[in-house]
Amino acid sequence: MRKNLLKKETADLIIARVNNLSAIHQPQWGTMTAAEMLLHCNSCNRQILEEERGNKKTQPKQYLLRILALYIAPGFKKNIQGETEHNTKGKANDLDFEKYKSEFVELISQFPFNTKPLTLSHPAFGNISTNEWGIAAYKHMDHHLRQFGV
Template sequence: MKKNLLTKEASTSIIARINNLSATHQPQWGEMTASEMLLHCNSCNKQILKESRENHRTTLKEYLLRILALYIASDFKKNIKGEARHETKGKVDSIDFENQKNEFIHLIQQFPTNTRPLTLTHPAFGNISTNEWGIAAYKHMDHHLRQFGV
């Protein structure tokens, strides 16, 4: 079974890993600082938890990419560009690290206690289920934690 951020076990493991991150950690790939990575994750997680689906029909390409990324590939690929609205380079200082880390933990804690459907349209996978959002969110957080070696 795929790890899913909607489960207490998965969210607890992500929080335990983030507690090993410091503002001075350097990325093993990419250019974000630890504070920028947290801001990026916080921006994405807020959107997942708060926004709802646009009127969008999932394409065959999105469906196939979803199956590959969520169910077949073990990890997300390194250096993949995300949506421009989640670009955080230069938008946060390392002095704000603890605030970003606390917000990260707060948002991760909301996933297993969430009771409403997660209905945001994924930019690459199209319309995905609440369960698939839990898998995608876990894989995304895992990706960035591995980026910083935690």
């Protein structure tokens, strides 16, 4: 069964993993610090939960990428570049690590109790369902927690 952040047991697993993360953890790939990674994840999760982007037309390439990334590939590719609006390099203060971590836990805790459709268009996958957002959000959080070995 596919892990989905909309399921409480999956959200709880992600929270347990992030609770093992400290500000001194070093990335196994990439250049973000642990604080920058948390700030990045918080920015993405807040956008998923709060924003609507309308219904942009999904391109055929996006359908194929969605099937591959969400249903076939075991995880997201290392060192892949995201949207520039979520680039947090140099924008996170290590002294605020615990604040970012607390916000991370709060946002992840909201996913299983979300009752509204998640309608944000994904930049790579196009228009995806609420269930697919749960899968994508889990894979994204798993990717970054693996990046820091937790």
